[in-house]
Amino acid sequence: MKTYIYPENLRATVKLWFWNIRDFCIICAGIILSALLFAKLGMVAPLALTACFAFLSLRADDTAIMDYMFNAVRFFLTSQQKFIWNKE
Numbered sequence: 001m002k003t004y005i006y007p008e009n010l011r012a013t014v015k016l017w018f019w020n021i022r023d024f025c026i027i028c029a030g031i032i033l034s035a036l037l038f039a040k041l042g043m044v045a046p047l048a049l050t051a052c053f054a055f056l057s058l059r060a061d062d063t064a065i066m067d068y069m070f071n072a073v074r075f076f077l078t079s080q081q082k083f084i085w086n087k088e
Contacts, residue, residue: 015059023057023064030054 014021030050037043056066 013062018058018060019054020057020059023053023059027054027057 016024019027027050030046030053034047034050037046056069057064
């Protein structure tokens with residue numbers, strides 16, 4: 001078996017700057033579509049949504065802001081918390 005010096009022996013996910021390649025492609029398509037809508041119709045909302053998605057999908061140390069928010073919502077709002085108090 002060959003060992004490569006590249007990150008994690010070629011098992012790391014493909015990243016481009018601070019985003020996964022899938023997120024980066026979505027952001028690029030969103031920017032192009034938003035620019036067209038802004039030029040033709042003067043709509044700013046698609047550009048704001050694209051910027052919001054770009055911010056939420058930033059990755060640092062393999063954790064995105066969006067992942068952190070999903071986990072926080074799951075922990076605080078949607079999953080059941082069970083606390084057992086023991087009487088001493």
